[in-house]
Amino acid sequence: MPETFTTVVLHDVLDPLTGDRADVALDVPGPGRPSGLDGSALWVLPGLYDADNHLPVLDLGVREVDRWRALAGGATAVNTALPWHRVREFDLAALTAFLAGTAFPRILPILSVSDSPSSEGFAAWLAEHGAQIRETWMPTIKLYSNDPFFRPNLEAIWAAGCRAAIYFYDDESFTAVAAEHGGPVHFRHVTSRAMAEQVAARPDSTCQTSPHFLVELAEGRAEELFVLPPVPGGAARESLRTVVGERVDLIASDHNAPVHGNKGPGLEIEQFLLPAVLRLVRDEVLDLPTAVAMTTTRAAAVFRPAAGIPVSRLIVDPADTGPATLWPGQEARRAAFLDVSLTGTVLAVESGGRGRFL
Numbered sequence: 227m228p229e230t231f232t233t234v235v236l237h238d239v240l241d242p243l244t245g246d247r248a249d250v251a252l253d254v255p256g257p258g259r260p261s262g263l264d265g266s267a268l269w270v271l272p273g274l275y276d277a278d279n280h281l282p283v284l285d286l287g288v289r290e291v292d293r294w295r296a297l298a299g300g301a302t303a304v305n306t307a308l309p310w311h312r313v314r315e316f317d318l319a320a321l322t323a324f325l326a327g328t329a330f331p332r333i334l335p336i337l338s339v340s341d342s343p344s345s346e347g348f349a350a351w352l353a354e355h356g357a358q359i360r361e362t363w364m365p366t367i368k369l370y371s372n373d374p375f376f377r378p379n380l381e382a383i384w385a386a387g388c389r390a391a392i393y394f395y396d397d398e399s400f401t402a403v404a405a406e407h408g409g410p411v412h413f414r415h416v417t418s419r420a421m422a423e424q425v426a427a428r429p430d431s432t433c434q435t436s437p438h439f440l441v442e443l444a445e446g447r448a449e450e451l452f453v454l455p456p457v458p459g460g461a462a463r464e465s466l467r468t469v470v471g472e473r474v475d476l477i478a479s480d481h482n483a484p485v486h487g488n489k490g491p492g493l494e495i496e497q498f499l500l501p502a503v504l505r506l507v508r509d510e511v512l513d514l515p516t517a518v519a520m521t522t523t524r525a526a527a528v529f530r531p532a533a534g535i536p537v538s539r540l541i542v543d544p545a546d547t548g549p550a551t552l553w554p555g556q557e558a559r560r561a562a563f564l565d566v567s568l569t570g571t572v573l574a575v576e577s578g579g580r581g582r583f584l
Contacts (some may be wrong), residue, residue, distance in 0.1 A: 231580070232258035236265030236541060242514055243271070250541065252574055252581030265541070269570075272518060273302030273331075273538030273577060276499055277525040278414065278434065278478035280492065281306045281333070282485050284313075288328055292483050295553070296331040297584055299479065300500030300521075302538035302577045304331050305529060307338035307368055310348055318355060322362045326533055329578055334531040335363050336391070341373035348375065349382035356386030364531040366391050366412060371399035384409030389432075389528075393454075404428050412528060415439075415455050415480070419465035422473035432475040432528045437502035438493065438562035440467055440477075440511060447566075452559045453480075454491045471516045476525040477503060484555065494553065494560045500540070501547060501568035508546070508569050538577035542570050 231253040239250045250270055276299070281292050283306055296304055313321065325333045337359055339345050352359070352367075359367070365388045369379055372395040383390045391412040394400035403411060404424045413425045413433040425433040438457055448457040466474075479499045482492025495502075503521060506512045512520070526535050547570070550563040558564060574583045 229255060230257045232256055233260040234581070234583075235260070235262040236268060236574075237262055239265040239268050239270045239541065241270050242544070243518065250539070250576075252541075252576055252583075253579065254574075254581045254583060267543070267545075268573065269540075269542045269544050271300070271500075271540045271542055272522050273536065273540055273575065274300040274500060274503075274521040275525045275535045276301040276304045276331075276479050276481070276496060276521070277476055277529050278436070278480045279304040279306050279496060280480075280482045282483060283325075283333060283335075284308060284316075286485075288333060289483075293330055294584070295481070295483075295494070295497040297575050297582070298497040298572055299495075300540050300542070300572050300575075301479075301496060302331050302540075302575060303334055303531075303535040304496075305334050305336045305364075305478075305531070308335050310337055310339045310345065310351070311343055313337060314351055318358055319362075329536070329580075330575065330582060332533070332536050332577075334529075334533060334535075336366060336368060336529070337363060338368040339373070339379055340370045341375070345373055345375045345379055349378050352382045352386050356382075356388065360386060360388055362532050364529050365389060366529050368393070368414075371395050371403075381408070395454075400424075404431075416474055417455060417458050417466065418462040419469050419473070422466065422469055426473050433473075434476045434478050434525075434528075435466065435470060435474050436478060436480045437499065437506070438495065439463060440470060441502050441505055441563065441566060441568075443562060444565040447562065447564060450559055451493065451562055452491045453493050453562075457562070467511045471512050471520075475520070475528050477517075477520045478525065482560070484560075492560060493562050494556055495562050497553060498550060498563050498568060500542070500572060501550075501570045502563060504544070504569035505567075536577045538575065540572055541574040541576075542572055544570050547571060
């Protein structure tokens with residue numbers, strides 16, 4: 227039986243990027259008569275592209291809890307790191323086709339290579355599959371500097387015509403790559419102005435940061451979090467805030483989806499991506515056009531996903547929220563914004579011509 231939809235019209239919604247007001251029609255699932263609602267207190271914004279996200283897609287599929295966290299954070303497209311040692315177990319074309327069919331949000335795969343298990347065979351595998359990854363996924367591959375095969379894997383990524391998106395475990399490895407130019411590099415997790423300036427001085431380089439490095443957290447919260455890199459706060463945060471719009475290419479959540487038994491580092495914060503970014507606008511760290519660009523077009527320009535990012539819209543209540551609380555089952559050590567007042571609530575999402583109220 228074909229799915230039925232009902233049209234809901236929100237009247238007089240403000241686009242804060244243009245200053246224009248217009249009616250916004252959403253076709254939402256379910257039978258009913260068309261209806262209208264007052265939208266004069268609401269905003270319409272583009273759906274966000276969260277370019278750094280960790281979901282257990284290959285083990286658990288696309289879970290509803292992950293969908294709703296993304297939509298609550300305004301993300302209608304997410305880069306999801308898929309580990310190379312698991313990807314090689316699948317038919318690459320079939321896996322690509324499955325992910326291309328996802329929506330609310332669209333799952334965009336990015337290949338990730340780490341030292342566990344050993345990445346010894348990665349360079350040879352990429353020599354065979356590099357064109358397929360570059361042309362059907364995206365021309366960017368994640369690496370980690372603690373891998374014993376880091377250097378040959380880096381060279382293999384460049385040989386495949388791709389950009390290396392690197393997590394650096396220490397200042398020495400960051401400085402070594404920042405000081406050379408062997409190929410394009412995307413530097414993940416810039417946490418200070420000094421780091422951003424080093425990236426800016428290297429040719430063919432881009433970088434990202436995350437809201438938890440920019441928003442002032444509750445007192446003592448940074449020390450309680452279990453995340454890599456650690457949240458420095460203080461002078462480092464303040465220095466980064468002064469240059470983030472000019473020196474940093476994009477903002478991404480680095481969300482680590484909850485999985486039972488996971489004892490490693492990671493934050494569960496994608497549900498607060500837009501509210502945290504709007505808090506930065508409220509604090510005049512970024513203006514709204516720059517903040518939106520860093521979580522949409524500027525992110526897409528760095529990663530260039532082959533599938534593109536979907537044309538989508540968010541309906542947002544722009545009022546400040548009360549202090550953030552734990553989501554059901556969330557550990558405090560993974561909740562960066564606990565007790566922080568954020569800004570904005572996503573009420574509805576439209577993507578691919580279909581709408582959903584949250």
